Amino acid sequence: MRRFLLIAIPYAWLTVLFLVPFAIVFKISLSDYAVSIPPYVPQFDWAEGIMAFIRELDFENFVFLTEDDLYWKAYLSSLKIAISATFLTLCVGYPIAYGMARAPEEWRPTLMMLVILPFWTSFLIRVYAWMGILSNEGYLNQVLLWTGIINEPLTILNTNTAVYIGIVYTYLPFMILPVYSALDRLDGSLIEAAEDLGCSRAKAFWLVTIPLSRPGIIAGCFLVFIPTLGEFVIPSLLGGSGTLMIGKVLWEEFFSNRDWPVASAVAVILLLILVIPIVLFQRNQQKQAEAEQ
Amino acid sequence: MNRLSWFNTVSLTLGFAFLYIPMVILIVYSFNESKLVTVWAGFSTKWYGELLGNDAFLSAAWVTVKVAVLSSTFATVLGTMGAYVLVRGGRFMGRTLFSGMIYAPLVMPEVITGLSLLLLFIGIGIERGVMTIVLAHTTFSMCYVSVVVSSRLVTFDRSLEEAALDLGCSPAEAFRLVTLPIIAPAVISGWLLAFTLSLDDLVIASFTSGPSATTLPIKIFSAVRLGVSPEINALSTIMIGIVTVGVISASLISKQALVRQKRDEQAAARAQ
Structure with a gap:
């Protein structure tokens, strides 16, 4: 139990404050710009699930970067x-x-x-x-x-x-x-x-x-x-x-x-x-x- | 290899001149009377007085110290745990991911760390302020603490811990009475490193702070963008002074600890 806590606490901290933020950056890089707060249209909706996300996936921002x-x-x-x-x-x-x-x-x-x-x-x-x-x-x-x-x-x-x-x-x-x-x-x-x-x-x-x-x-x-x-x-x-x-x-x-x-x-x-x-x-x-x- | 050629002497002299002249100039000109920073007009300490009367700087300094103390303390606890897990954790699920997460923040560009944390805080709806800066600083500086502490743990003689356990200590007692005193210098230097990293940080703090919390680097950066100012020179001199005293006393303390450790070891060897 003690060993579990020892591993779990720093693990959880880094997952929430290091790994998850990267996932968010990646997600937002795939969404569209919008004049609002926060200024983007979320592309990923948990309710729709991953399949819908993949179907609507677009690399528009990345294309923009190359253009x-x-x-x-x-x-x-x-x-x-x-x-x-x-x-x-x-x-x-x-x-x-x-x-x-x-x-x-x-x-x-x-x-x-x-x-x-x-x-x-x-x-x-x-x-x-x-x-x-x-x-x-x-x-x-x-x-x-x-x-x-x-x-x-x-x-x-x-x-x-x-x-x-x-x-x-x-x-x-x-x-x-x-x-x-x-x-x-x-x-x-x-x-x-x-x-x-x-x-x-x-x-x-x-x-x-x-x-x-x-x-x-x-x-x-x-x-x-x-x-x-x-x-x-x-x-x-x-x-x-x-x-x-x-x-x-x-x-x-x-x-x-x-x-x-x-x-x-x-x-x-x-x-x-x-x-x-x-x-x-x-x-x-x-x-x-x-x-x- | 104790043969300093003329080439070695010249490169050492020029090298250290290059490292130190900019700071010396900064310190000297902080005592300049003139508002025009580059023109010497006599000795004066008036910019220090002006600095002490500047509430915006003082409150930013207070926020910075608060953030640095809190984040370096959390980072030391979490980082020491992380180091322990890395060195002694054995095998567990996701060990590779864990060590990756410990080492990655060390090489991550600050703009990316800052941006990603800001997006997280907005995503979960935390209001940005002192607390978010503390969370951000704790996260990247705990990795530095982990690296410092784990390098000490690797060279640590495990049989000392085992002896304590054999003599009836609980694992917690063995840690507190044997392991901690031995790794203490590394833990302290980890804390100091985390503290200065936090004092120093501009980019991550700019992303994760809100209008309610301005740290000293943010304040300095916005003042400095407009050009060189004598008040900033005075402030820099104070900060350089604090760091110099800190580093020199830390190295003296660790030197003393080394001497004491050697003496203890010799005494132990004689007793055998």
Whole structure:
């Protein structure tokens, strides 16, 4: 009895507040828009049963998504931004993780805490901090104008460049930590062996260190890519009107246009796109866990 | 591998500068006299005073703290149960679904979680307010607690529990007297994680709150959309300060606990 309750309580909680809501999103994505409260015509009526539901099923909202090229472009540009930002984060994060792994033993806990600390600080505040730096009269332009590197202030805020900077900045700890933990476990004698056998330092790094840190790189890339794809705060604060990201489109569809069926359809497709990287990520984690045992 | 090359030194310096300079600028300019945020006009704490006089911010802060305390407490209880079921539950119907439901919210885009919960609340006709935000936050943060606690439970020596049972403890007593004290650090860090996640959340709170409840992130977001403001800088500085003190003291506490545990283990080894 006690065991039953122990399993049943969290199970029931997650079913009601996680699984059922998804079923509702899916259901509403198949219903029609209506000017009312709530603004949709329920497609599914328990009394009519499932057969009637299947007969009347229509994918009108999904067809709409393919017809209006705003959505196409938003998905593609989210994918493009997420992929490039992940790559940039890797390029920035890897040298930091590498430096941490080679730092003296007694520094490492402090360095580790310095990486984790920003992660605990409000996401919103960290994104907001860049608004003051990147704006036309912002600190970056002030410094660049003062040093005479540029004569005209650069327009960075409200462009995609600002979005990339924001993503790299906020997601950097997610990249550094898994890469660092992979590098930390790396056996230093392997590199010495490579060097003894005639590899240059750069070659040893390329042929030994990088391949052995691959699980960390893969984990870090997924940890950055997956949340970035549906990101809302960064494109809406740092991006401009030209920044198309699907999280922002969904938000506007819901709060500004109040078209719930289309917003739900946007969510369903985003989820379908995310299923692939999520499954791959879990495989990678499992493989790593098995390799450790 | 204790050979810091010049490349390592440069990348560490630049990397940490990149992570910290934006926050340092934010903190420094929160003490700026001028209303123009980007122009320095002398030291002043007037924006902190203004912030304390701003009722809208204060009431939003109060709602946020209330939501965070309630949701992280519920999440800790439910998440610890979830972790226990995952690690010790054995086989039961729908186990795969259960572990899927624990891990899925961790990678779910916030816009989808928010949207789906809002549709649920409207569907069953609950009025949106503090309670719906608490329900939403509990749901996603219990999964984080589960992950943190289950990673501790996996490495836990089960024979200690069995010994307690052999010596006449009931399962509940064994849990309270043996298991809980051992997994306590993980449970506490789970609570802290849930608490900060809740303090931080903008997207899910925006979807699930009603006109009666505005949290601090919602308030900050709507203010920030109009541009940089010295009051928000002051508010951010306070929040960064709280988090810094929290994280540093938590790491000191866990360090002490580790030292104490090591000492206990050595004492136990000597006693044998």
